[in-house]
Amino acid sequence: xxxxxxxxxxxxxxxxxxxxxxxxxxxxxxxxxxxxxxxxxxxxxxxxxxxxxxxxxxxxxxxxxxxxxxxxxxxxxxxxxxxxxxxxxxxxxxx
Numbered sequence: 001x002x003x004x005x006x007x008x009x010x011x012x013x014x015x016x017x018x019x020x021x022x023x024x025x026x027x028x029x030x031x032x033x034x035x036x037x038x039x040x041x042x043x044x045x046x047x048x049x050x051x052x053x054x055x056x057x058x059x060x061x062x063x064x065x066x067x068x069x070x071x072x073x074x075x076x077x078x079x080x081x082x083x084x085x086x087x088x089x090x091x092x093x094x095x
Contacts, residue, residue, distance in 0.1 A: 019049070021062070
């Protein structure tokens with residue numbers, strides 16, 4: 001997804017980073033998601049998308065990790081993913 005944001009009369013091109021969990025073993029999910037979210041916070045990204053697939057088990061593991069960071073998210077049932085909002089935590093780290 002490409003989003004255009006107007007800032008001080010300049011246009012910034014922002015790509016939403018996506019983690020696709022298809023093909024990973026269930027027991028690896030928490031560690032992969034934790035590492036991914038941590039890295040994206042350090043990179044200063046505002047939002048990421050995590051593709052969970054149809055598995056409720058995987059989705060619940062991902063939500064536990066997201067909750068551990070105190071982040072907000074939206075579920076997208078169309079493409080079986082979660083949109084995770086990092087802006088608030090990134091904003092607090094870099095101020």
